[in-house]
Amino acid sequence: MSQVDIAGSIPAQIAAKGRIVTRAVEAFEFKKPVFVGDLVSCYADVIKTGKTSVSVKVDVYAQRITGGEIKTVLVTEAIIIYVAINDQGRPRIIQ
Numbered sequence: 001m002s003q004v005d006i007a008g009s010i011p012a013q014i015a016a017k018g019r020i021v022t023r024a025v026e027a028f029e030f031k032k033p034v035f036v037g038d039l040v041s042c043y044a045d046v047i048k049t050g051k052t053s054v055s056v057k058v059d060v061y062a063q064r065i066t067g068g069e070i071k072t073v074l075v076t077e078a079i080i081i082y083v084a085i086n087d088q089g090r091p092r093i094i095q
């Protein structure tokens with residue numbers, strides 16, 4: 001979950017043009033298991049920008065070799081809300 005949070009924070013910080021904090025996890029679904037040895041990739045996109053908040057959807061894929069074949073499966077989906085903050089840690093309007 002922390003890796004998904006970190007992945008989501010990257011586009012959120014760019015959209016907010018500065019510091020952000022994680023405010024809420026709107027959705028978090030573990031759809032399939034991740035196994036030792038899987039190559040895990042997180043794809044994060046901004047889905048909404050509000051006055052001070054940025055909502056990011058994160059899709060997590062695991063790539064593994066099964067029976068000599070490479071398979072890529074969607075393992076986790078999450079929607080995380082970040083809030084832009086100022087130097088005092090208070091919400092900051094996103095310009």
Ligand SMILES: CC(C)(COP(=O)(O)OP(=O)(O)OC[C@H]1O[C@@H](n2cnc3c(N)ncnc32)[C@H](O)[C@@H]1OP(=O)(O)O)[C@@H](O)C(=O)NCCC(=O)NCCS
Nearest residue numbers: 021022023024026049050051052053081083085089090091
């Ligand atoms: C983030 C923080 C500064 C926000 O201050 P606040 O005065 O409580 O402001 P709110 O959270 O009510 O509102 C800020 C924005 O978040 C949005 N928001 C808050 N809770 C939300 C939720 N559950 N779902 C979706 N959006 C939410 C609000 O709609 C608002 O968005 P907008 O300005 O774009 O309309 C404060 O709550 C805080 O410091 N929280 C702790 C953060 C933290 O420590 N994170 C690390 C966790 S490991």
